Amino acid sequence: MAFGSKNKIKKELAKGIEPCGTITMLSAGTVLDGSLKLGGDLRVDGVINGDVQGKKKVVIGEKGKVIGDIYCEFLELHGRVEGDVKCKQVARLHATAFLRGDLYASQFSVAMGASFIGASKGEQKELNLDNVKTNDTSSKK
Template identity: 35%
Template sequence: MAKTYNEVNTQVINLIGKGTVITGDIKSEGDIRIDGELNGNISSNGRVVVGDTGKVTGEIVCKNCEVAGHVKGKMKIEQLITLKSTSTVQGEITTDKLSIEPGSVFTGNCMMGNQVIHEKLKTTEK
């Protein structure tokens, strides 16, 4: 069956490469990988990956997230956030599940649980 132009391919991975600096907000239906620098907010219906050279200053709202680089700001993750051993996160995390590898640095607050995240996402959508 052929795709129509209105269908969104959520298998697409958007990449912000090392050495790239973006100032502004990003909204995507698909996955996003950041190996560069973003000064702004990210909203994705997919997965957000901040690579070891990646740096995000702003809010991240997505389904799943993996951080190996630096994040400063609020994070609202619907399902699972993984903080790799090379990650540094400063801010507030709201998620259903949290995984932190030894060596990771996390400074801030974390609220966990399925009920908490759904209430937070509802207030964000308004």
């Protein structure tokens, strides 16, 4: 099998996205009002009322909720997002996911059972995660 073949890429997608570095966790019952910018991975099981700018992987757990836009390298969505998602690489909407907003990603998958209300657009490899202007959406509740 040649390096970079379609079969290899499919196998990598099937395995799941490994953690990329330091993991910041927002636990269930925690509410953050305001935008969040971080350099490592993020797992959200609580609520964020504001934009999320993560340089690596963002995971929204089944009980997690983000009301705002998300900018990241990789996304694993099990919970709820009300805002646009701009993902440089891969976005996965799992069976329990709810996304109301547009999805920009080079590659994405939507599992049966997931809810996706919005448009999808590809090719985000040019997305510069260092220079993203976020909006405070804490008043969008």
